[in-house]
Amino acid sequence: MSSCLGPPPGSPAAVRPREDPRLADRIAVSAAAGRGAWLRTEDVRAWLAERRAAGDFHVARIPFAELDEWRFEEGTGNLVHRSGRFFTVEGLHVVEHDGPYGDGPYREWQQPVIRQPEVGILGILAKEFDGVLHFLMQAKMEPGNRNLLQLSPTVQATRSNYTRAHRGTDVRLLDHFVRPDPDRVIVDVLQSEQGSWFFHKCNRNMIVETAGEVTVPTDFRWLTLGQIAELLHEDDLINMNARSVLSCVPYPDGTRGALHSDTQLLSWFTGERSRHDVLARCVPLAAVRGWKHGVEAIEHEHGRYFRVVAVSVRGSSRERVSWTQPLIEPVGPGVVAFLVREIDGVPHVLVNARAEGGFLDTVELAPTVQCTPGNHAHLPVADRPPFLDTVLGADPSRIRYQAVHSEEGGRFLHARSRYLAVDAAEAPLEAPPGFIWATPAQLRALTRHGHYLNVEARTLLACLNAAATRSREGV
Amino acid sequence: MSSCLGPPPGSPAAVRPREDPRLADRIAVSAAAGRGAWLRTEDVRAWLAERRAAGDFHVARIPFAELDEWRFEEGTGNLVHRSGRFFTVEGLHVVEHDGPYGDGPYREWQQPVIRQPEVGILGILAKEFDGVLHFLMQAKMEPGNRNLLQLSPTVQATRSNYTRAHRGTDVRLLDHFVRPDPDRVIVDVLQSEQGSWFFHKCNRNMIVETAGEVTVPTDFRWLTLGQIAELLHEDDLINMNARSVLSCVPYPDGTRGALHSDTQLLSWFTGERSRHDVLARCVPLAAVRGWKHGVEAIEHEHGRYFRVVAVSVRGSSRERVSWTQPLIEPVGPGVVAFLVREIDGVPHVLVNARAEGGFLDTVELAPTVQCTPGNHAHLPVADRPPFLDTVLGADPSRIRYQAVHSEEGGRFLHARSRYLAVDAAEAPLEAPPGFIWATPAQLRALTRHGHYLNVEARTLLACLNAAATRSREGV
Numbered sequence: 001m002s003s004c005l006g007p008p009p010g011s012p013a014a015v016r017p018r019e020d021p022r023l024a025d026r027i028a029v030s031a032a033a034g035r036g037a038w039l040r041t042e043d044v045r046a047w048l049a050e051r052r053a054a055g056d057f058h059v060a061r062i063p064f065a066e067l068d069e070w071r072f073e074e075g076t077g078n079l080v081h082r083s084g085r086f087f088t089v090e091g092l093h094v095v096e097h098d099g100p101y102g103d104g105p106y107r108e109w110q111q112p113v114i115r116q117p118e119v120g121i122l123g124i125l126a127k128e129f130d131g132v133l134h135f136l137m138q139a140k141m142e143p144g145n146r147n148l149l150q151l152s153p154t155v156q157a158t159r160s161n162y163t164r165a166h167r168g169t170d171v172r173l174l175d176h177f178v179r180p181d182p183d184r185v186i187v188d189v190l191q192s193e194q195g196s197w198f199f200h201k202c203n204r205n206m207i208v209e210t211a212g213e214v215t216v217p218t219d220f221r222w223l224t225l226g227q228i229a230e231l232l233h234e235d236d237l238i239n240m241n242a243r244s245v246l247s248c249v250p251y252p253d254g255t256r257g258a259l260h261s262d263t264q265l266l267s268w269f270t271g272e273r274s275r276h277d278v279l280a281r282c283v284p285l286a287a288v289r290g291w292k293h294g295v296e297a298i299e300h301e302h303g304r305y306f307r308v309v310a311v312s313v314r315g316s317s318r319e320r321v322s323w324t325q326p327l328i329e330p331v332g333p334g335v336v337a338f339l340v341r342e343i344d345g346v347p348h349v350l351v352n353a354r355a356e357g358g359f360l361d362t363v364e365l366a367p368t369v370q371c372t373p374g375n376h377a378h379l380p381v382a383d384r385p386p387f388l389d390t391v392l393g394a395d396p397s398r399i400r401y402q403a404v405h406s407e408e409g410g411r412f413l414h415a416r417s418r419y420l421a422v423d424a425a426e427a428p429l430e431a432p433p434g435f436i437w438a439t440p441a442q443l444r445a446l447t448r449h450g451h452y453l454n455v456e457a458r459t460l461l462a463c464l465n466a467a468a469t470r471s472r473e474g475v
Numbered sequence: 476m477s478s479c480l481g482p483p484p485g486s487p488a489a490v491r492p493r494e495d496p497r498l499a500d501r502i503a504v505s506a507a508a509g510r511g512a513w514l515r516t517e518d519v520r521a522w523l524a525e526r527r528a529a530g531d532f533h534v535a536r537i538p539f540a541e542l543d544e545w546r547f548e549e550g551t552g553n554l555v556h557r558s559g560r561f562f563t564v565e566g567l568h569v570v571e572h573d574g575p576y577g578d579g580p581y582r583e584w585q586q587p588v589i590r591q592p593e594v595g596i597l598g599i600l601a602k603e604f605d606g607v608l609h610f611l612m613q614a615k616m617e618p619g620n621r622n623l624l625q626l627s628p629t630v631q632a633t634r635s636n637y638t639r640a641h642r643g644t645d646v647r648l649l650d651h652f653v654r655p656d657p658d659r660v661i662v663d664v665l666q667s668e669q670g671s672w673f674f675h676k677c678n679r680n681m682i683v684e685t686a687g688e689v690t691v692p693t694d695f696r697w698l699t700l701g702q703i704a705e706l707l708h709e710d711d712l713i714n715m716n717a718r719s720v721l722s723c724v725p726y727p728d729g730t731r732g733a734l735h736s737d738t739q740l741l742s743w744f745t746g747e748r749s750r751h752d753v754l755a756r757c758v759p760l761a762a763v764r765g766w767k768h769g770v771e772a773i774e775h776e777h778g779r780y781f782r783v784v785a786v787s788v789r790g791s792s793r794e795r796v797s798w799t800q801p802l803i804e805p806v807g808p809g810v811v812a813f814l815v816r817e818i819d820g821v822p823h824v825l826v827n828a829r830a831e832g833g834f835l836d837t838v839e840l841a842p843t844v845q846c847t848p849g850n851h852a853h854l855p856v857a858d859r860p861p862f863l864d865t866v867l868g869a870d871p872s873r874i875r876y877q878a879v880h881s882e883e884g885g886r887f888l889h890a891r892s893r894y895l896a897v898d899a900a901e902a903p904l905e906a907p908p909g910f911i912w913a914t915p916a917q918l919r920a921l922t923r924h925g926h927y928l929n930v931e932a933r934t935l936l937a938c939l940n941a942a943a944t945r946s947r948e949g950v
């Protein structure tokens with residue numbers, strides 16, 4: 001019987017410990033399991049290729065005029081779905097004061113943004129096999145992925161999905177997450193998504209265990225945390241939603257402490273939230289200044305940042321075999337990196353309190369570097385993002401982790417970033433304004449709550465967890 | 476030397492424990508100290524009366540036309556300050572879907588609301604005397620308090636205050652909080668305020684220790700947590716801002732656990748946030764439907780909820796000796812209560828996930844009952860707030876705590892509520908939808924983070940902490 005079963009029905013009320021005392025061990029056992037009870041790690045790529053071939057998917061760029069269920073709304077020019085559901089592309093006007101107490105220098109800009117004011121579910125089902133927790137991953141096609149299929153959570157469902165607006169087949173296995181068994185929830189937290197491209201978007205990140213039999217559909221496979229850690233070292237394999245959920249796995253903290261106590265870290269963050277004033281409001285897409293509306297794209301007048309484009313999707317096996325939709329396409333690849341160093345023998349990462357126009361609340365904790373270098377190429381060196389040159393110029397011997405990952409392929413077209421952990425052993429402990437050294441264990445503790453780590457920091461945290469797992473395994 | 480001093484400057488980098496191992500004991504010692512090193516608890520009322528007399532304050536209602544620095548803005552009709560600072564009174568339009576997954580029944584309404592998009596500081600300075608932490612409380616006049624002076628934090632400063640828009644004397648002792656010593660921060664968190672009256676308002680709740688000499692001005696006194704606990708049992712004595720900060724004091728958790736683990740509690744809360752859709756946007760005050768604009772008040776067409784009114788303030792010793800301002804005046808006294816019961820010997824309170832139009836994020840954790848009964852008197856019994864009749868009809872023997880407290884007297888006129896903890900030993904453990912049993916220790920842990928407990932729940936948590944302190948002292 002699994003340790004997270006509650007008391008049997010009808011038994012007298014009893015308190016339980018506030019933390020499940022066995023969970024940390026069970027997570028550690030799964031992380032140490034380089035082999036799973038089902039698919040071998042080295043066969044995952046071949047299985048994905050096989051599923052890709054079976055799906056027979058085709059994605060093609062189309063002009064906006066060929067979007068069948070989407071149109072530019074009269075008056076606002078917003079790009080909307082006929083049903084009023086899914087998402088809209090609107091304009092965003094941002095004014096950011098980021099000096100001390102919000103009275104410092106400020107930036108102001110306008111941009112298109114995706115608005116999707118509903119909470120989706122990103123859920124991974126977990127189950128013990130041979131005493132080891134396995135996680136059910138799906139080979140899922142998303143039109144924005146260059147390789148189309150990647151490993152996703154068991155379920156990724158917008159509310160439109162699970163209230164059937166999609167008119168496709170049921171979202172499989174959804175019931176484990178819509179009505180989760182409280183005795184079997186491992187992770188359940190609302191986390192933000194890209195604040196540069198989404199307005200106030202968050203999703204429910206969940207891991208729920210089951211003791212029951214699960215009929216595993218063709219596109220799903222059980223993997224251990226150790227297997228997933230290995231796969232997180234490969235390019236374009238674990239999708240963004242899976243990385244986000246995996247970042248919230250409550251790995252045990254084996255470290256002795258941190259440069260700053262949790263109270264100090266939270267106090268610094270409170271100060272950063274307090275000193276930033278970010279006023280962001282949606283405006284009509286037609287009124288966005290500095291962007292050109294063409295027949296195939298809405299793009300920035302200087303060709304920077306991203307384009308809004310449209311695609312058609314055809315395939316044989318997804319919930320809907322054929323549809324069209326808008327996507328956001330960044331103009332170039334991104335670089336997302338943590339500087340890492342040991343302090344007194346304990347690994348730390350350099351975290352940045354970053355304001356993005358689409359965040360619900362001013363700033364979130366972001367990687368040391370998070371940008372599309374091409375957007376800054378025209379700037380004098382002094383005005384380029386801090387630490388970007390350190391990361392781009394790092395000697396290969398200093399790179400502790402790197403892989404290229406895709407952002408959400410259901411909303412973003414070929415949005416790929418190189419994620420890195422770069423050793424900066426000699427970096428000063430006094431971090432510049434807006435930055436602080438924190439341990440991965442401290443960041444993991446914060447993933448229990450929403451609006452602390454942004455989605456890029458969560459991806460890197462999942463990667464750091466994976467790198468730590470791999471180094472313990474001696475791979 | 477105090478335990479929370481950091482390493483001396485220039486010493487080699489060292490990690491520290493993520494939690495200060497001595498803090499819980501130091502808090503417990505202060506809570507157990509019924510006598511302080513300075514003012515006796517029984518002399519606090521007399522001292523407040525003396526300060527009240529010295530201040531010679533006069534507050535009078537005035538017509539809007541007599542507001543000197545405030546005016547109704549042309550076009551919007553918003554009530555604004557000539558400087559553009561402080562706050563504005565605008566309109567709020569709220570649409571709330573609260574069925575499963577936001578597709579259930581909905582409510583829609585409009586109301587005036589206070590908008591103050593800047594983070595103020597509520598800071599209590601702490602210092603050890605004779606080995607016991609004392610907290611520096613201020614006898615502060617606020618025009619909305621019926622008794623004018625109450626005990627407030629050491630500092631309560633809007634950004635307008637500390638950037639001098641107030642043109643009065645400096646906010647005293649502010650530097651401890653604007654540039655806090657990271658080694659001496661005990662509490663530092665952004666907490667929300669009344670979501671029914673404020674739009675997205677939050678303040679920085681801080682407790683910072685000092686080892687230095689403090690010159691204590693006339694209106695300030697050092698008190699132990701034990702003394703403050705005793706004073707929290709008196710009516711209209713500890714102001715709202717002080718109660719909010721005090722709710723965040725990291726009292727040690729001496730209990731064995733809880734009915735629901737922390738993961739279960741957070742999962743339930745995530746579910747509540749997910750299933751509520753609250754769309755709230757500011758609209759011009761002039762356009763708010765259902766409210767009448769008179770010469771002395773803006774009030775609801777059926778006389779419910781609250782009025783927007785104006786007052787003049789005269790006194791001799793505040794930062795400004797004379798000013799006029801708008802205030803929000805509720806139409807009747809409020810009732811705010813937790814049902815409490817022991818489960819397996821551990822005290823629990825029944826918490827409600829409550830949507831308020833002014834919250835930044837859908838719902839926060841609120842008391843079991845939080846309402847102005849007069850607003851619901853016209854409704855059939857079945858439509859009255861859940862548990863209201865249980866609280867109002869409770870036998871006196873069941874009342875574990877009660878006192879009347881004032882809401883923020885700088886914004887609200889005579890906004891007083893009876894705060895209660897009512898024993899409900901026989902209440903079922905299966906809570907109705909939207910409610911859950913949690914322990915005070917669990918709620919205290921959540922006060923480390925913003926947007927979990929609303930300000931009424933924080934007041935009651937501070938009161939429960941005080942009641943627990945008193946019962947341990949055998950008072």
